[in-house]
Amino acid sequence: MDKVTVHAGRALPLRRSNVDTDQIIPAEYLKRVTRTGFEDGLFAAWRKDPSFVLNQPEYDGASVLVAGPDFGTGSSREHAVWALMDHGFRVVISARFADIFRGNSGKAGLLTACVEPDVVERLWQLVEADPATEVVVDLEQREVRAGDLVASFEIDGYTRWRLLEGLDDIGITLSHDDQISEYEATRPSWKPVAGPA
Amino acid sequence: MGRTLAEKVWDEHVVRHADGEPDLLYIDLHLVHEVTSPQAFEGLRLAGRTVRRPDLTLATEDHNVPTLDVDKPIADPVSRTQVETLRRNCDEFGVRLHSLGDVEQGIVHVVGPQLGLTQPGTTVVCGDSHTSTHGAFGALAFGIGTSEVEHVLATQTLPQARPKTMAVTVDGTLPDGVTAKDLVLTLIATVGTGGGQGYVVEYRGEAIRALSMEARMTICNMSIEWGAKAGLIAPDETTLAYLEGRTRAPKGDEWDAAVTYWRGLVTDDDAEFDREVVLDASAMTPFVTWGTNPGQGVPLGGSVPDPADFAEESDRVAAEKALVYMGLEAGTPMREIEVDTVFVGSCTNGRIEDLRAAAEIVRGRTVADGTRMLVVPGSARVRLHAEDEGLDIVFKDAGAEWRGAGCSMCLGMNPDQLTPGERSASTSNRNFEGRQGKGGRTHLVSPLVAAATAITGRLASPADLPARD
Numbered sequence: 001m002d003k004v005t006v007h008a009g010r011a012l013p014l015r016r017s018n019v020d021t022d023q024i025i026p027a028e029y030l031k032r033v034t035r036t037g038f039e040d041g042l043f044a045a046w047r048k049d050p051s052f053v054l055n056q057p058e059y060d061g062a063s064v065l066v067a068g069p070d071f072g073t074g075s076s077r078e079h080a081v082w083a084l085m086d087h088g089f090r091v092v093i094s095a096r097f098a099d100i101f102r103g104n105s106g107k108a109g110l111l112t113a114c115v116e117p118d119v120v121e122r123l124w125q126l127v128e129a130d131p132a133t134e135v136v137v138d139l140e141q142r143e144v145r146a147g148d149l150v151a152s153f154e155i156d157g158y159t160r161w162r163l164l165e166g167l168d169d170i171g172i173t174l175s176h177d178d179q180i181s182e183y184e185a186t187r188p189s190w191k192p193v194a195g196p197a
Numbered sequence: 198m199g200r201t202l203a204e205k206v207w208d209e210h211v212v213r214h215a216d217g218e219p220d221l222l223y224i225d226l227h228l229v230h231e232v233t234s235p236q237a238f239e240g241l242r243l244a245g246r247t248v249r250r251p252d253l254t255l256a257t258e259d260h261n262v263p264t265l266d267v268d269k270p271i272a273d274p275v276s277r278t279q280v281e282t283l284r285r286n287c288d289e290f291g292v293r294l295h296s297l298g299d300v301e302q303g304i305v306h307v308v309g310p311q312l313g314l315t316q317p318g319t320t321v322v323c324g325d326s327h328t329s330t331h332g333a334f335g336a337l338a339f340g341i342g343t344s345e346v347e348h349v350l351a352t353q354t355l356p357q358a359r360p361k362t363m364a365v366t367v368d369g370t371l372p373d374g375v376t377a378k379d380l381v382l383t384l385i386a387t388v389g390t391g392g393g394q395g396y397v398v399e400y401r402g403e404a405i406r407a408l409s410m411e412a413r414m415t416i417c418n419m420s421i422e423w424g425a426k427a428g429l430i431a432p433d434e435t436t437l438a439y440l441e442g443r444t445r446a447p448k449g450d451e452w453d454a455a456v457t458y459w460r461g462l463v464t465d466d467d468a469e470f471d472r473e474v475v476l477d478a479s480a481m482t483p484f485v486t487w488g489t490n491p492g493q494g495v496p497l498g499g500s501v502p503d504p505a506d507f508a509e510e511s512d513r514v515a516a517e518k519a520l521v522y523m524g525l526e527a528g529t530p531m532r533e534i535e536v537d538t539v540f541v542g543s544c545t546n547g548r549i550e551d552l553r554a555a556a557e558i559v560r561g562r563t564v565a566d567g568t569r570m571l572v573v574p575g576s577a578r579v580r581l582h583a584e585d586e587g588l589d590i591v592f593k594d595a596g597a598e599w600r601g602a603g604c605s606m607c608l609g610m611n612p613d614q615l616t617p618g619e620r621s622a623s624t625s626n627r628n629f630e631g632r633q634g635k636g637g638r639t640h641l642v643s644p645l646v647a648a649a650t651a652i653t654g655r656l657a658s659p660a661d662l663p664a665r666d
């Protein structure tokens with residue numbers, strides 16, 4: 001995973017609440033068995049509408065998505081995160097994220113910055129007034145900066161550390177292999193067993 | 198101070214705790230399906246890793262599988278590739294797989310419980326948000342993403358931040374004709390789709406205790422629809438009666454030892470929840486959705502709301518957009534809404550009890566002209582069970598279609614889809630835009646409302662139906 005420290009880029013204002021993962025990437029795009037190549041599925045249904053914000057040329061190349069509350073609800077599909085990243089997004093800013101989406105983002109290297117609702121509103125206004133506005137998302141300082149706006153954002157300390165260091169979760173866990181084995185030795189024999197194949 | 202049920206199960210599974218880090222939790226049961234696993238197995242392969250505990254891992258084919266011609270190869274080549282990829286992966290990594298045609302095949306959240314694998318006090322994960330279903334047994338069960346699937350495959354553990362706890366207490370008794378589905382839809386409309394964010398929820402109270410295991414699964418299933426990390430219900434005699442004798446349930450002395458442990462899985466009297474919600478079951482009525490998220494619902498006796506009546510700006514905008522998408526006018530009585538397709542199935546309401554309830558309503562009646570009714574059992578076992586009871590005949594005689602097991606029209610990854618503008622009454626869990634097919638319009642309902650709606654062609658409850666001849 002690539003390290004994430006400070007990201008600066010232009011932003012896409014998505015004035016929608018409850019953007020569920022079925023909207024971020026509809027089910028028909030989930031049939032692939034690869035980890036990349038999902039950008040064509042991103043907001044596929046909404047993109048058919050020429051007035052949809054992602055179709056507006058002034059926002060081409062935006063890498064920060066600013067969305068309404070309850071972003072990423074619904075299905076656990078990590079494809080939603082991959083589709084956003086494949087399209088070029090590196091950060092999503094919202095006042096509230098669904099848990100699983102947020103977890104998936106942290107694993108895949110997409111930064112989710114949780115801010116107060118009025119910060120989202122001010123960012124929308126700034127970028128709508130001038131789509132070229134540079135939005136800086138500073139993970140070290142936990143800060144969003146754009147125009148004269150400076151606002152802090154929330155992210156849990158562990159995810160922040162992993163993103164800053166670009167660390168692979170599985171590698172960290174495997175370094176505790178002894179403790180896993182110790183735990184396994186104490187599991188009662190009546191615990192459920194599914195296999196073997 | 199005492200502990201809540203969720204805290205007890207959590208504590209029991211902590212492999213490693215360090216301040217400032219998430220707890221490393223041991224996972225008792227890892228369920229796998231074809232959509233969210235291929236990239237995880239690929240990750241293992243690339244890193245040269247193995248599946249640590251294939252014996253605690255179980256895979257099934259559900260999302261992509263057809264519900265017609267199930268004995269033929271899957272027609273859609275992309276779906277077929279995904280299913281075949283799962284078969285190859287399970288073979289290579291030694292994971293048990295219930296494939297199409299196997300009597301244990303079906304929706305992953307129906308299969309785990311029916312095998313007796315889902316047990317009280319266990320941790321259950323799956324790359325699927327409706328893993329919360331398994332909480333009905335007093336398990337701590339939650340959905341994960343594909344990176345986490347890979348993590349569990351490799352280590353049988355997951356780093357997890359300790360969630361807050363919430364109690365949802367439902368007092369009183371559900372009136373006749375009002376089901377667990379109505380209860381949970383009422384709850385979501387009350388607390389909002391983000392109301393459970395960050396919490397593990399324990400459902401308790403008289404109305405919950407009175408529910409069957411199937412009905413408890415319906416409630417826990419939809420925990421994710423209001424944002425909860427997981428939802429669980431303390432095990433009791435109903436739980437034990439359901440589990441005893443199941444293929445994978447403990448036997449003999451092991452059963453006795455397990456039961457002794459399970460009986461301690463209750464929230465202590467002096468435990469404190471971070472938040473509490475109280476509802477009265479006796480005031481509930483059949484409940485249906487009008488919008489495009491599960492929180493946008495009203496009683497069946499109500500009308501499509503006027504967006505202008507919402508206090509919050511974001512709710513108002515969401516309601517306006519939803520009405521446009523759904524093709525509905527504010528003020529229309531819900532009972533006047535005509536429905537093209539009725540879908541009975543999914544991990545929310547595709548179990549034997551749901552099929553029995555729907556069959557009882559359509560028995561001796563006929564599905565309305567211009568309406569189609571699709572009945573899709575949650576698993577091959579449920580299908581066989583229903584056929585033993587003659588329910589397939591009841592449905593077919595009424596003019597409904599009787600299908601093979603799978604997710605089917607719950608998400609439309611297989612050929613069972615709505616066409617643009619088509620309207621459904623569905624016993625599934627999500628009414629998102631396009632969820633059941635591009636441009637499709639979904640009303641979430643209980644199996645009873647689904648069955649009555651199939652007969653009248655408009656949203657209806659069994660009480661609206663004329664007596665049989």
Ligand code: SF4
Pocket residue numbers: 259260304305306325327543544545603604607608625626
């Ligand atoms: S039935 Fe629907 S909600 Fe349940 S697992 Fe399948 S697709 Fe997901």
